Amino acid sequence: MRLAFRIALRFLSSSKGQTVLIALGIAIGISVQIFIGSLIEGLQISLLDSTIGSSPHITISAAEKNDPVEDYLTLENKIDQQYSKVSFMTPSVSGGAFMKTNDKTQQILLRGFELDLADDIYKISDKLIDGSMMPSSDDEILLGISLAEEFDVTIGETIDILTATGEVYPAKVVGYFDLKVASINQSWIISPLAFSQNTLGLTTDQVTSLEIQIDSPFDADILATQMLGDNLSDQIRIDNWKDQNEQLLSGLSGQSTSSLMIQVFVVISVVLGIASVLAITVLQKSRQIGILKAMGINDKTSSLVFLFQGFILGILGGILGILFGLGLLVVFTKFALNPDGTPVVPIFINMKFIGLSGFIAVAASTLASIIPALKSRKLSPIEVIKNG
Template identity: 30%
Template sequence: MFTSWLPFEWIVSIRFLREGRLQTVFIIAGVAIGVGVIVFMSALLAGLQSNFIRRVLSTQSHIQLLQPQQVTRPQRNGSDAPKGQLEGAIIQPPLQQAKSIDQWQAVVSQVRALPGIKVVSPVASGSVLAVRGSATKAVTVSGIEPDTYFRIVDFSDKLVRGSLRLTGSDILIGTELSNDLGVDVGDKLHVTAANGSTSALTITGIFDLGNKGANQRSTFTTLRMAQSLLDMSGGVTSVEVTVNDIYAAEVMAQRIAAATGVEADSWIKNSAQFFAAVSAQTTANTAIRFFVGLSVAFGIASVLVVSVVQKSREIGILRAMGISRSQILRVFLLQGGLLGFGGSLVGCAIGATALSLWQKLARNADGTPLFPLEFDPQLFALALVLATLTGLLAAYAPALRAARLDPVVAIRG
C-alpha cells in the first residue's frame, strides 16, 4: 500500500474518506464549486475595478496640489460699536484668479521626499484663445515638464498622430480641436492669453483622451512657454502627484497638506461617487466570498458529523486498542483539511477555466476583450490556504465529538 509510509493518523483519515467515497466526492465537488465561484468572482471584480480606475486615472494625477483659495475677512466696526458686532451682513467672496503656488520649488522637493510618493510634476495652466485664420476656440493650455508629466499621464497610447516632442514652441492638441480648427501635425497655431500675450506654436502631436470635451479643450506645451503666455513669472498653478498606493491617496493628501500648507485634493475626494461605487463593489465581493465560504464550512462539518456517527464503532475499537484522544482528534481534522485542500485544487482549476472562457467569449463590438483579467497567482494560493483552513475549522467540532466518545459505549453501539 502506498500509505504504508504515512503516519497513523493519515492512514486512518484516508481510509475513512475511501470508505465513504460518495460523501467524499460530493463534499469535494461542493468545495470545488465554492472555491471556483470565489476565484472567478474575485478575479472578475478585481479586473472590473482595475479597468474603472485605469480609465478614471489614466488622464489625471492621484493628488493635485493647489494654492489655498482667497477668502474675505469681515472687518469690525469702530470702537463705539457694540463689542463683537461685525460690519455688513453679506460678505461676497473674491474672484478666484489663477495664482502661483508660493515657493513651489520647495513644495515639490518636500513632497518628493515623503515616503509613498511616486512622481511629482509642476504644471502651469490657464485659459487662452486658439486662433487659426478666422476660427477661434477657448482652450486650456497646460505647461508641463514632459519627463515627469508623461510618467503621470501616459500619452504613448493616446497619441493619434505626430510625436510627443515638446520644445520651446511646440504644442500638443486633442483630436476634436484639430478637427474644429482644421489643423494637423506641423501646422502653426496662434495662441492668445487674456493679458494680450500671443505666440505661434507648432503642432507636434494630436492625442485622444477618450473624452470629447477634453479633446476640445486640452492643450499641452512646455512649462516655460505656458509661464510666459500666462505672465506667471516662473510660477505654477498646480503640482501633480502620483502615489504608490492609489487607495491611500486621500491619507497622503492630508499628510501633504499638513506638511506644506497647500491645498491637496486627491482623486478619492474629487471622484467621491466613483470611489463609493468601487467600495460598494469591494464590499459585495467580500460578502459573496464570506457566504460561499460559510456554506463550504457547513458542508464539510455536516459530512464529518455523519462520518463520526457512522464510524463510532471503529472509533471505539481504536480507542480500546490504546489510540489516544489527540490522535482521534487529528484523524478528523486531517479529513477536514484534506477535503478542503482537494476541493480547492479542483475549484482553482474550475475558476481558471471559467476566467479563460470569459476572456474568449466576453468581447466588445470591435472584438477586443471587454476588460483585461489578470491570473494572479496570489489569488489561487490564497484560495488554497483559506479553503484548507476552512476545512480544518469546520472539522474541529466533529473531531472533538469523536475524541470524546467513550470506547465501551461506542463499541456497544
C-alpha cells in the first residue's frame, strides 16, 4: 500500500499542470456547493428570524372567540412543569380601542404584557427608539414610532385611551418602539398587563392569550399537538406558526430542494470530470504500469495507485474548495449590501456543512477513480510493453 501511494504521488508530480487543473476543478465545484448552501441557509435563517424570530411560535387562547383565558397562572404552571422545550412564555392581553390626543382620534390595538417576559419574545428593548421600556407605574405606555409621529406625541405626554363602551383611561407615554413592521408601528400601544386588563374589562386572572417560544421552531406543530392531546384545558385553543405560515414553509422547502439539486449536479460533474481525466491517465501511464507489473507489482497495487491519486486530488481540491467557498462568502457580504450597509443576505457559516462538503470532495474523487483503477487492473504487461 505504501508503494502504491508513492507511485501515485510520483504520477501526480510528473504531470503538475494536469494535477493542478484537476484540483482546481474539484475546488471550484466544492466552493460553489459551499457558497450556494451557505447562501440558502443564511436566507432561510433571515426569513425565519424576520417572520418568527420576534413573535410567538405557539399561541394559547380561549376556545370561544373573544372570550378570555381563565385562571391563566395555573395554565402557565402546568406548561412550565410539563414541557421542557418551552423557552419563553408571556401572558398577553389584546383588544381594540381608540387613542385620542390633540383633538385627533385613531383606532389602535392595545397590547398588554408582563414586559420583562414579553421582551424575551418580542425583543422590545432592542427595538426601543427612545425612552424607557420598563414603566414605573401601570398607566405608562409605549407607542409604535409611526403612531407617535402621526400624532406628534412627545415622551412624557399624557394621552387618552378610549374603549368601545366610551370609558376613558389616561396613559403617559414613556417610550417609542420600532418592530420593523409598518402595520404594528402604526397601530400598537404596549402597556403593562394590569393596565390592559383594567382598560379592556378583564380581571387579574384573565388574559386573552399565552404566547410561547420554543427551542426548535420547526417542532411547534408537534408540541401544539402534544399539548392538545394532554388536554391542558377543554376551554382553550392552541395555534402554531407553521399552520399560519404555510406559504412561507412551502417557499423554504422549495429553496432547500433547489439548493440540494444544484449541489448534487455539481458533485456529479466533479465525479465525471475526475473519472474522465484519470481514465486518460491510465492510457498515458499504461507503459509505466506495464513495466511495473513486469517487475512484480500485482493487479491490486496497480489499482491502488489510481485510488490514491483520486484520494490525494480530493484532499487538495477539498481544501482549496473550502478556502474558495469562504472567500466567495466574504466577498458577497462586502459587495451585496443594503442601503444601510448591512448584507443583503446574512451569511450563516455552518462548520458541519463545510466539513461535509470537504468530505464529499474526497469521497467523490475517490469514487471517480474506481473505473480507472479497474481499467489499470486489466492491463497485461506483455501486451502493453509489446505494443508500446
